[in-house]
Each structure stands twice: as structure tokens, then as C-alpha cells.
Amino acid sequence: MTTRSFWILSILALVMVLGGLLTIKSELIVLALIVSGSFVPWSELPPLPILLVAGFRRFGLEPPDLLLRWARWIALPPVGRAYQELNQALVIVRRPPLPAATPSERAALLAREIPTARDAAEIVVDEYQISIYGLEHGNPQNAVRAGRLLRQLSIRTLLRRFIPGSRKTQTVNQ
DSSP states (O other): OOHHHHHHHHHHHHHHHHTTSSOHHHHHHHHHHHHHTOOOOGGGSOOHHHHHHHHHHHTTOOOOHHHHHHHHHHHSOHHHHHHHHHHHHHHHTTOOOOTTOOHHHHHHHHHHHOGGGHHHHHHHHHHHHHHHHSSSOOOHHHHHHHHHHHHHHHHHHHHHHHSTTOSOOOOOOO
16 A cells, blocks of 8 residues: 555545544554555455445344345346346346246247347347356356347337337338
8 A cells, every 4th residue: 555545544534533424443443454454445345235235144134135136136247147137128028937937938038028139138048058057158248238238128118018109100111
């Protein structure tokens, strides 16, 4: 840690003490951690939902379900999150997947509901199966892009149900 960042953190801790956000004892602990080098940079901390769940459990409290779902979501790898977008898209279009349905069956069901989502659903399923069952890791960027597209298409489909006049009628030119 550079001396400049040490002084910045020290001044920040002092301001927090003066503002009543920390006690003197807390400031000394923070400074001791900084000086000893065991201060963990923000970039190395676990994501916020995981920290919050751990905090609840440390105090013997059960975290709310929403927080638990958020923590599970954050802990997933990018391809797993993209696959969950496929499942969520099915829920949004009111076709929740059966627990025994395979990833390919889920993609086919979504493609029946939203034909324009067929390619994106196939990309997500392919990358998911490669990362889960294959020896390779798959391409997370493709899966994430396809997952975002699935979310957009499913939300657009949902909005078309509720907004009158939003369905575009196709005319056939003869």
C-alpha cells in the first residue's frame, strides 16, 4: 500500500469517526488492518449479496428469500446465468419449464412461444451443455449476449400482451 492511499484511508476513517459513523476503537482496528497489510481491497471482496447472507447468518438470522436467490444468482458462472435467463424467459411468457425438462426441450418450448428467440436459445443451450458436460469451458461472451437477447425478447412479448395496438400485423404484398 502506498503512503498516499494510507493517508487517504486514514483521513476517511477520521472523518467517519467525527461524523459518528465509527467509534475510535473501530478506527484503530481499520488502521491496524491497513498497516498490517491484511486490509482486503474492494476488488477482492465477495459480491455484496454473498456478504449480506454471511452477515445475516453470522448473527443467527435467516436471510430473506430474495437475498438468498440473489446470492445464488451472483455465485453462478456467466454461462449458468445465461441458462437461467432461458428459464426466466419461459416463466415470463407463462410457460414455466417442467423440472424434468432437458435444456434442449426448454429451448424448443421457448422457440414455440417466441420464434425469434430460437437462435439465442440454441446458443445458450449449446454453451451451457459444453460448459457442464464437455471438457471445454464454452464461450461465456456468446452465452451472456444470447441470454440478454432472451430477456429482451421475453419482456417485449410480455409487454405486447398488455399494450393494445403493439402487435404488428403483417400484410402480404401480392
